[in-house]
Amino acid sequence: MLTALNEKNELVSLIQFSSREQLHCIHATSSFICSSCRSPVILKVGKIKTPHFAHRSRKNCPSSSEGETDNHLKGKKSLYLWLQSIGLNPEVEQVYQQIGRRADIAVHTGDQEYAIEFQCSPISSKVMLERSKDYYSLNIIPVWILSYEALQLSASGIIKFTEFHQQFLRYSETLKQYFLLSYSSEKNIFIIIYLISPISKHSFIVTVEHVLHQSFPFPKFPLTAISLNTDHVGSYILYREKWIVSRFKYNQGHKDHFLRKLYEEQETILLNPPWNGLPLCSNTYFVTHSCEWQTYLYLHMKKEKALTKERLLAHFIQLIKQKIIETRQLQINGSIDYAVKSVSEWLKMMELCHVVTKQGKMYFINDNCMKHKVETVEKRDEAVKNFMNKYMNDIINLYNAR
Incomplete structure (x- = not known):
C-alpha cells in the first residue's frame, strides 16, 4: 500500500x-x-x-486480498501522477467502506466517479465481475488496466493471452473490433493492442501501439484505426497452415469431431480448401480455430446446396449450443450478436472470394471456386499461394471495412 x-x-x-x-x-x-x-x-x-x-x-x-508486487506499487504511483499531469485530482487507494473495496486510484471527471484498477496478478473472472458490480452499485465506473509486464509478446508479434488476460479484451464500437489496454510501469507508457487475431486457444497475432502517458487523456482513451495489412495476413495464413498439419499429425481419430465430420463429407484436412480459415474480425469470438468453425459453415453449405442466411445461422447456433464450436468468455457488447455477425461476415467474405453466390435470399456454392481447391497434399502450398495472391486485397478490404 x-x-x-x-x-x-x-x-x-x-x-x-x-x-x-x-x-x-x-x-x-x-x-x-x-x-x-x-x-x-x-x-x-x-x-x-x-x-x-x-x-x-x-x-x-x-x-x-492479494500480495502486492513492486510492479503494482510503481504502476499505482505512475498512474496517479499521470492523472495529476492532465489536470485531474486523483486519490490513490480510495477506500469504499460500504462495499469493502479499496480502488487503486479514484478520480472524478464532471459528475462521474471512476475506480481505476491496475491489475498485475491473475484473478478469476468471478472476482473481477464481483468487484465491478460492487463499484457499479455505488454508481462508480470501474476501469481495468492490465499490467503490460504481465504479458508475453514475442518479437514476431505473437502474444500469449491466458483466460486471465482475455478478461481485459474490450470491444470498441468505433473501431468495430476488440482491443486491450495495458500500462507499463517500467516505461511509463500505455500499450494498446489491436488487430487481435487468434491462431490457437491462447496465442494471437497482434499489432501494438505505444502511447506516452503524458499525451493520454482520460476517460476517453484515444484508439487508433489501425488497418490490417499483407504482413499480418501472411503471418496468419502461415500459422493456419501449421495448425492444419499439427491437427492432422496429432489427430485422435473418431474422437475428433472435426476430422470425423470431414471424413463423413469425403474431405480431408490436408486438402481443406484455402478459403476455410481466413482472417475475420469474428475469429476473436471463438476458442475453436477459424479453420474449423469456418469449415463447418462451408460443409453445411456444400451439403444443403442452397441456404438462406437464417438457416445457416440456425445451424451455426446449434453447433455452438452443442459445444462443437467453443466461444471465448469475452465481455461482448450487448448490441453485438456475435453469431449473426460471424455468419454474416463469413458469407460476405465467401462472396468476395467467389466461393458463394447469392441469388435473392439464397446462397449457393459457386462451382468456379473449385479451380482453387487443393488437388493433392504436394500441391497444397501452391494452391494456397495462388488463392491468397488473387484475393489478398479483398480479404484485407473486408476486414478493414468492418
Whole structure:
C-alpha cells in the first residue's frame, strides 16, 4: 500500500515524499494503521522495492486480498501522477467502506466517479465481475488496466493471452473490433493492442501501439484505426497452415469431431480448401480455430446446396449450443450478436472470394471456386499461394471495412 493513517488519523501518502531519508525519518517517529481495516501496518523502506506499507497480517482486511508486487506499487504511483499531469485530482487507494473495496486510484471527471484498477496478478473472472458490480452499485465506473509486464509478446508479434488476460479484451464500437489496454510501469507508457487475431486457444497475432502517458487523456482513451495489412495476413495464413498439419499429425481419430465430420463429407484436412480459415474480425469470438468453425459453415453449405442466411445461422447456433464450436468468455457488447455477425461476415467474405453466390435470399456454392481447391497434399502450398495472391486485397478490404 502507498497510504496509511498516522496517530492523528491523518492519511499519509508515500507519493508525496521525494527521498528515502524522509521516509526513514517518519518510520522512526510514527506508527500507522490501515485506512480500511484499522489494523497495524509497517512502513517498509528498502533499497530495492518501492517504499510501501504492509499489513502485519492481511487476513482481517477485506480490502487487501492479494500480495502486492513492486510492479503494482510503481504502476499505482505512475498512474496517479499521470492523472495529476492532465489536470485531474486523483486519490490513490480510495477506500469504499460500504462495499469493502479499496480502488487503486479514484478520480472524478464532471459528475462521474471512476475506480481505476491496475491489475498485475491473475484473478478469476468471478472476482473481477464481483468487484465491478460492487463499484457499479455505488454508481462508480470501474476501469481495468492490465499490467503490460504481465504479458508475453514475442518479437514476431505473437502474444500469449491466458483466460486471465482475455478478461481485459474490450470491444470498441468505433473501431468495430476488440482491443486491450495495458500500462507499463517500467516505461511509463500505455500499450494498446489491436488487430487481435487468434491462431490457437491462447496465442494471437497482434499489432501494438505505444502511447506516452503524458499525451493520454482520460476517460476517453484515444484508439487508433489501425488497418490490417499483407504482413499480418501472411503471418496468419502461415500459422493456419501449421495448425492444419499439427491437427492432422496429432489427430485422435473418431474422437475428433472435426476430422470425423470431414471424413463423413469425403474431405480431408490436408486438402481443406484455402478459403476455410481466413482472417475475420469474428475469429476473436471463438476458442475453436477459424479453420474449423469456418469449415463447418462451408460443409453445411456444400451439403444443403442452397441456404438462406437464417438457416445457416440456425445451424451455426446449434453447433455452438452443442459445444462443437467453443466461444471465448469475452465481455461482448450487448448490441453485438456475435453469431449473426460471424455468419454474416463469413458469407460476405465467401462472396468476395467467389466461393458463394447469392441469388435473392439464397446462397449457393459457386462451382468456379473449385479451380482453387487443393488437388493433392504436394500441391497444397501452391494452391494456397495462388488463392491468397488473387484475393489478398479483398480479404484485407473486408476486414478493414468492418
